[in-house]
Amino acid sequence: DAKTTQPPSMDCAEGRAANLPCNHSTISGNEYVYWYRQIHSQGPQYIIHGLKNNETNEMASLIITEDRKSSTLILPHATLRDTAVYYCIVRVGRGSSNTGKLIFGQGTTLQVKP
């Protein structure tokens, strides 16, 4: 399994963009980059995923480097409700229940400040 490295914590001012980096230098060609977040005492919430192209949805944008060894999750206008732990996970996109298990690392605690 490709491992990911994220900074343990980051701060962001409310209304500004939050850029959360993730390193995954051992990613395989068939592995996707997934981002989830967990607000305190809740279950994780899916944010976005991508293979090699940049992706955008209503929650965030995902920028993946050309060599796919790192990526950045961008929350364009962070609000106080975006304060959470953000997890970057690399997994195969489709597979059996065994190969597609979501394994969580330590993540990045994002604190959005007023």
Place this chain on the structure above:
Amino acid sequence: GAVVSQHPSWVICKSGTSVKIECRSLDFQATTMFWYRQFPKQSLMLMATSNEGSKATYEQGVEKDKFLINHASLTLSTLTVTSAHPEDSSFYICSARKGTWVQEQFFGPGTRLTVL
């Protein structure tokens, strides 16, 4: 759509008793369900994976006789913590997968277990 519920949301029990936690996919049939455990200030740890009608697959180090998982239908999985002890106090989170794609996996709100 794609809602996963857990019941109860919190439970307090005495040491030595057993506790059952239910996980339901409310508006879809789940091909696979997963159970995670999370201690304070730590990340989620995958405990086991289960498919409907078959035995659960436990991760290394997880006692299958202590954490009984039953996946009786495509919308219901249960986790029973048998003979619970204070060290079993944790946040238990289930997750259900709609299909074979990872992004089709949805998480429940979690169950806080406190063993006295």
